[in-house]
Amino acid sequence: MHGPDHDHHAEREHEHSTLSPLELRVRALETVLTQKGYIDPAALDVLIDTYQTKIGPRNGAQVVARAWCDVEFRRRLLEDATAAIASLGFSGRQGEHMVAVENTPEQHNLVVCTLCSCYPWPILGLPPTWYKSAPYRARAVKDPRGVLKDFGVQLPETVRIRVWDSTAEVRYLVVPQRPAGSERFTERDLADLVTRDSMIGTGLPLEPGGASTVDVSP
Amino acid sequence: MSYRSNADLGGQDRHGAVRREPEDELFHAPWEPRVLALNLAMGATGLWNIDMSRAARETLADYRELSYYQIWLAGLEKLLLQTGAVHADEIAQGRMMHAAVPTPRVLHAGHVAAALARGAPTARQPNSPARYTLGQWVRTSTVAPQHHTRLPAYARGKRGVIERVHGAHVFADTHARGLGEQPQWLYAVAFDEKELWGANTPRQRSTVSVDAWEPYLEPA
Numbered sequence: 001m002h003g004p005d006h007d008h009h010a011e012r013e014h015e016h017s018t019l020s021p022l023e024l025r026v027r028a029l030e031t032v033l034t035q036k037g038y039i040d041p042a043a044l045d046v047l048i049d050t051y052q053t054k055i056g057p058r059n060g061a062q063v064v065a066r067a068w069c070d071v072e073f074r075r076r077l078l079e080d081a082t083a084a085i086a087s088l089g090f091s092g093r094q095g096e097h098m099v100a101v102e103n104t105p106e107q108h109n110l111v112v113c114t115l116c117s118c119y120p121w122p123i124l125g126l127p128p129t130w131y132k133s134a135p136y137r138a139r140a141v142k143d144p145r146g147v148l149k150d151f152g153v154q155l156p157e158t159v160r161i162r163v164w165d166s167t168a169e170v171r172y173l174v175v176p177q178r179p180a181g182s183e184r185f186t187e188r189d190l191a192d193l194v195t196r197d198s199m200i201g202t203g204l205p206l207e208p209g210g211a212s213t214v215d216v217s218p
Numbered sequence: 219m220s221y222r223s224n225a226d227l228g229g230q231d232r233h234g235a236v237r238r239e240p241e242d243e244l245f246h247a248p249w250e251p252r253v254l255a256l257n258l259a260m261g262a263t264g265l266w267n268i269d270m271s272r273a274a275r276e277t278l279a280d281y282r283e284l285s286y287y288q289i290w291l292a293g294l295e296k297l298l299l300q301t302g303a304v305h306a307d308e309i310a311q312g313r314m315m316h317a318a319v320p321t322p323r324v325l326h327a328g329h330v331a332a333a334l335a336r337g338a339p340t341a342r343q344p345n346s347p348a349r350y351t352l353g354q355w356v357r358t359s360t361v362a363p364q365h366h367t368r369l370p371a372y373a374r375g376k377r378g379v380i381e382r383v384h385g386a387h388v389f390a391d392t393h394a395r396g397l398g399e400q401p402q403w404l405y406a407v408a409f410d411e412k413e414l415w416g417a418n419t420p421r422q423r424s425t426v427s428v429d430a431w432e433p434y435l436e437p438a
Contacts, residue, residue, distance in 0.1 A: 020247070020249070022247070022249050022288070022291070023247070023248065023249045025249075025291070026249040026252050026253055026256070026291060027249075027252075027312070028309065028311075028312030029256065029291075029294070029295065029304075029309065029312075030252060030256060031312050031313060032304055032308045032309065032312060032313060032314055033256065033259075033260065033298075033304070035313065035314035036303070036304070036314050036318040037318055037324065038259075038260060038263055038265075038303065038318065038321055038324065039256065039259045039260065039263075039324070039325070040259070040324060040325065040326045040327055042326075042327035043255075043259055043325045043326055043327040043329075043330050044252065044255035044256065044259060045255075045327070046327045046330040046331070047254070047255040047258050047259065047330055047334075048251040048252075048254070048255050050330065050331070050334065051244070051251075051254070052244065052251070055334075056241075057241060091335060091337070092334050092335040092336060092337040093333075093334045093335075093336075093337040093338065094337070095337065096337040096338065096339040096340065096341075097339065097340065097341060097384065097387075099382070099384075099406075112228075114226070114227055114228030114229075114370050114372070115223075115225055115226055115227075115228070115272075115276070115368060115370060116225055116272055116275070116276070117286070125244070126244050126254070128239050128241075128243070128244075129237075129239055129243070129246070129286065130236050130237055130238060130239060132286045133236065133237070133286075134227050134230075134233045134282070135233040135234050135235060135236045135237075136236045137227040137228060138227040138228065138229065138230040138231070138233040139233060139236070140228075141228045141229055141372065141414070141426050142228070142229045142231075142372075142414070142415055142419070143422070144422060144424050145422045145424075147236055150235050150236040150238070151236070151238060157423065158423075159423070160423050160424070160425065161422060161423060161424040161425070162424070162425050162427070163424060163425070163426040163427065164406075164427050165228065165370065165373075165426060165427065165428045165429075166429065167368045167369070167370060167428045167429045167430070168340075168368060168384070168387060168390070168404055168429035168430075168431070169340040169387060169388070170384055170404070170406075170429050195241070196241045197238075202236075
């Protein structure tokens with residue numbers, strides 16, 4: 001009863017006993033799909049690595065920083081976002097048709113997908129859990145100021161709020177306002193001020209001093 | 219049997235506050251990224267399209283009780299069963315017990331980057347000129363279709379203005395039912411908050427836009 005086979009079996013038993021039912025269900029499904037030749041398990045690893053380490057909101061931050069520095073790029077971004085973003089090397093799945101909407105002193109943009117979780121993957125990566133959650137999807141369209149408050153953002157009542165519900169295959173990027181005091185920043189330093197949430201519209205960029213431009217004074 | 223989407227949440231009350239998370243927090247259990255990747259890899263086989271997968275997920279009876287990636291897992295199992303790619307006993311046993319169905323493609327590791335970069339554009343040549351122009355007033359359909367659709371219930375039967383013309387795109391309503399792409403003009407339609415929520419809802423100085431295909435609209 002002893003020997004490598006037994007030890008291996010025992011190890012596996014032990015491993016299984018500590019796995020959650022969901023983990024076991026997913027592993028079982030992956031095994032079936034692999035055995036049937038539908039998937040290449042190595043492709044799963046590449047997919048996961050891509051969205052964990054390569055494609056994320058730092059891509060979008062580069063787009064915004066460029067728009068802040070380069071008026072010609074900003075013009076192209078607002079006119080044909082898909083092409084302008086592709087010129088920086090970002091394109092593809094869930095970003096095939098992009099529209100950029102710009103925040104101004106008069107108008108603040110907020111993006112949601114009330115029907116599922118549509119989100120511009122090539123420039124922002126995978127959507128955060130809150131973006132996919134019922135509270136955000138339910139309230140962003142009807143109570144956008146309440147949602148912004150949940151994020152610590154309070155805008156003057158004079159600012160009009162424009163909500164974009166991504167109900168088709170068009171994906172929206174919010175171009176936040178360039179923070180005051182960042183005039184001497186390089187494009188690279190500017191990108192560090194651009195938060196993910198500021199490109200969804202639930203946040204504002206960081207202040208050059210380090211804090212968010214959200215008013216947190218007592 | 220009537221079609222019911224459990225995912226159409228826009229404008230509903232009593233969902234509570236939004237819980238923020240840091241930028242780098244993408245997954246909450248080791249199985250979640252696997253489910254994401256399984257969905258992407260199976261989507262790439264061509265056994266179904268993205269609108270079919272949205273329809274499969276939104277009609278899950280227990281949609282509201284499930285976490286996001288639980289929805290993706292249950293939706294994937296449902297599609298596999300519907301297409302006959304996998305049988306219930308195989309899911310229960312965790313091993314292959316029946317012959318595989320032919321798939322148009324298999325996504326191999328070496329092709330992932332190219333496939334993601336290519337994506338799946340939905341813009342198509344229009345079959346006819348656009349019926350509406352920028353600034354024109356339209357009214358959305360009052361009908362709740364008995365199939366997958368992308369006009370949210372809160373925007374049904376509402377008057378809005380054409381704000382952007384996106385070109386012709388694959389029509390989700392037919393694509394989801396296996397009736398083909400049937401490209402239709404797609405517009406961003408802007409609605410005033412009073413039109414959507416009524417005069418009794420406190421004003422927020424907000425406007426909501428939805429992307430609506432031409433069949434959802436009529437002149438107003």
